[in-house]
């Protein structure tokens with residue numbers, strides 16, 4: 001039944017692998033390389049946001065909350081599934097998916113971004129784009 | 139007659155990547171009956187169509203399964219597109235086909251690794267998964283995800299591939315084709331592998347058809363049936379020939395999957411060559427009203443997507459019949475008469491995906 005069977009067919013490959021460089025990256029000692037398109041996490045440019053709330057409505061797991069009155073844009077990164085639906089829905093293109101994973105944590109935290117006043121003031125963009133506060137979700 | 143005893147098998151078992159439970163009826167070491175039960179990972183994803191709008195649901199559909207995610211998103215989109223009578227641009231159809239074939243390669247390589255692992259052939263297992271990494275890296279570069287791609291949308295695709303990416307995919311396909319040779323040689327010719335797989339769990343052609351086997355399971359029994367022959371997406375423009383084997387045993391199922399990898403690599407190159415320029419998506423207006431059954435060939439076999447829309451943004455019903463659902467009856471049949479020690483291997487060769495099955 002096993003007429004054309006051979007012995008030790010894999011020995012060469014196994015030996016070659018034993019003496020060649022590892023196929024894996026030695027993370028965390030070596031940095032992980034992310035491709036440009038990687039859907040890592042959502043970033044917002046708060047200065048362009050018009051508080052329309054379309055991102056909130058398009059998000060399948062409901063990870064985003066836009067509070068028009070308080071002027072905040074909140075994301076629960078632990079609920080986010082990196083689908084990119086919000087980035088596609090945003091009329092001002094202020095959301096983008098950028099490479100790099102978010103950090104693990106032992107609690108589900110929300111990240112709150114304060115949106116600038118409606119008439120955009122001449123604020124430096126960098127400080128506005130930083131997360132202003134992290135709050136623990138209930 | 140020997141005394142009968144019942145041995146519970148699973149839901150946790152070293153060879154099972156996913157939970158399925160079987161009550162094995164044994165006479166000494168021989169299995170005379172098997173009663174399967176599932177229900178350990180039901181997530182109620184079909185019900186979610188009532189909560190999420192039909193465009194958002196694409197992201198839910200592709201999360202039904204980690205391995206067939208591209209196909210689930212695509213099958214769902216295709217069903218909705220047919221209901222809404224949307225003509226998908228040619229480029230998007232080709233892109234979907236390329237990603238779908240890449241999925242097949244990575245699914246089969248994953249399965250080959252699991253099979254090697256089930257036989258205790260660890261170096262072969264690692265080598266299969268090393269090859270799979272090349273495809274995953276290409277997925278990462280082209281879609282932004284290694285397992286969940288989020289590239290399908292109703293009306294086309296969300297991402298395009300430029301010339302460099304297509305060339306990169308073809309390069310990866312060439313590399314895999316070269317490097318898979320020792321792996322194929324081992325799976326097909328090695329004495330230990332053959333003595334483990336040959337003649338084990340034989341499914342005759344008539345039984346396979348009668349019991350509704352699909353995919354590589356059906357083709358390994360000699361029935362040349364492949365849903366890709368229907369020519370959905372871009373398959374109509376490519377040469378798809380079902381890969382078949384005659385014996386219907388575990389060895390044949392392994393053989394069919396190995397040759398399907400080569401076939402998929404060929405299809406990827408063909409599609410990358412023929413892909414036309416143009417739009418990747420058309421705008422979608424309105425809501426679906428009506429119903430449609432879409433069929434596609436997933437790596438594990440034929441999957442059916444049923445969609446019923448009522449003219450609102452939420453669908454009335456979405457139903458997904460996965461390949462494993464159809465392959466469970468033949469699997470139960472195969473188990474009758476085998477030895478207890480062969481049960482894990484036979485279950486593995488149907489490539490069960492229980493998460494998909496339970497949704």
Ligand code: SF4
Nearest residue numbers: 059080081083084086
């Ligand atoms: S990427 Fe998807 S899940 Fe994450 S916030 Fe945007 S829409 Fe929500």
Ligand code: SF4
Nearest residue numbers: 049050052053055090
């Ligand atoms: S969709 Fe864009 S502009 Fe509208 S609230 Fe969200 S981030 Fe702001």
